[in-house]
Amino acid sequence: MTKLSILNLVPKYKDETKKEAFERAVKLAQFADSRRFERYWVAEHHNSPGVLSSATEVVLTHILGQTERIKVGAGGVMLPNHTPFQVAERYGTMEALFPDRVDLGIGRAPGTDMETARILYRDTYKQEKFLDAIRLMLKYFDGDASGLKSAPYPGMGAGVPITILGSSMNSAYVAAELGLPYSFAGHFAPHTVKAAFDIYRDNFKKSKYLDAPYTMLGVSANIGENKKDADELEFHAMQVFLRILDVDNRDEFEKIDPNDAPELTSMQKFALRAMRGLHIGGTYEDAKKTYEGFKRDYGFDELIAISYIPEYDKLTKSFEILEDIVNNDNK
Numbered sequence: 001m002t003k004l005s006i007l008n009l010v011p012k013y014k015d016e017t018k019k020e021a022f023e024r025a026v027k028l029a030q031f032a033d034s035r036r037f038e039r040y041w042v043a044e045h046h047n048s049p050g051v052l053s054s055a056t057e058v059v060l061t062h063i064l065g066q067t068e069r070i071k072v073g074a075g076g077v078m079l080p081n082h083t084p085f086q087v088a089e090r091y092g093t094m095e096a097l098f099p100d101r102v103d104l105g106i107g108r109a110p111g112t113d114m115e116t117a118r119i120l121y122r123d124t125y126k127q128e129k130f131l132d133a134i135r136l137m138l139k140y141f142d143g144d145a146s147g148l149k150s151a152p153y154p155g156m157g158a159g160v161p162i163t164i165l166g167s168s169m170n171s172a173y174v175a176a177e178l179g180l181p182y183s184f185a186g187h188f189a190p191h192t193v194k195a196a197f198d199i200y201r202d203n204f205k206k207s208k209y210l211d212a213p214y215t216m217l218g219v220s221a222n223i224g225e226n227k228k229d230a231d232e233l234e235f236h237a238m239q240v241f242l243r244i245l246d247v248d249n250r251d252e253f254e255k256i257d258p259n260d261a262p263e264l265t266s267m268q269k270f271a272l273r274a275m276r277g278l279h280i281g282g283t284y285e286d287a288k289k290t291y292e293g294f295k296r297d298y299g300f301d302e303l304i305a306i307s308y309i310p311e312y313d314k315l316t317k318s319f320e321i322l323e324d325i326v327n328n329d330n331k
Helices: 018-034 055-066 084-097 114-120 127-142 171-180 190-203 229-246 266-274 284-298 312-330
Strands: 003-008 041-042 071-078 102-107 162-166 182-184 215-223 279-282 302-306
Touching: 003 018, 003 084, 003 312, 018 041, 018 055, 018 312, 041 055, 055 071, 055 084, 055 182, 071 084, 071 162, 071 279, 084 102, 084 127, 114 182, 127 171, 162 171, 171 182, 190 284, 215 229, 215 266, 215 284, 215 312, 229 266, 229 279, 279 284, 284 312, 302 312
Parallel strands: 003 041, 003 302, 041 071, 071 102, 102 162, 162 182, 182 215, 215 279, 215 302
Antiparallel strands: none
């Protein structure tokens, strides 16, 4: 059975306050909580006025306090910006406050541009060093104090489950070596999904955490109730992608009127064709066909979808349609 989850970066638009953006993120989490989505992840990101998820643990704790049963976690913690000790303390605290509801995705990218990364960096993780850091964090969460002069409390023995995040093949080897779940960011790295999943499955070592490989696929989702809504959402999704791609544009997201927008340049059209990540959009039938193709091509165990739709009713309707597609496929 394929599970369905939500990823959020807490996007902020020019015509709203920060508080309103956070309130939409909470409402979306409550929606997911009520409809039995598997998990709700918030991603760490820095130096972008349009993304409010930089203080990730604060946002997650706020959401945990206003939901009841859904798993809430980081998708993910960018480990170069933190020590394993600090991560264990923080997520161990969250687990103590909200037992059995906290999980943790970990990546080795900085989650920002290189200039900001130089301010944030505590360490630069090559693959082997990243592997050692995850091993240490697992030791903390398992409560193994052997050989430790200092231990993170209340992280010790907290049992917070860890998933390895990736957008390249290197992370697949780490997840396979440690026998941990593997989540691939197909929404911005579409061309290496299959290769990364193959590496992970071929090299997977059974562990006390997993008996068999477990894959999560990240996609963007913008599904409309009808052709008109679908076309508008697709236009908005393209604008968001181009905005994210423009590293020189450090501004909030905009709601652009499709009828009053400049024509795309040839370079923008090329970027959309060549670089846009995996996305599920269009009407129900369009989205169903795309989902079935992804399922056939990648064979994931869980789909985790991100959307930048600013209108809450259209945002939740898109996720409702996606949920219906996944549930019908599971029957």
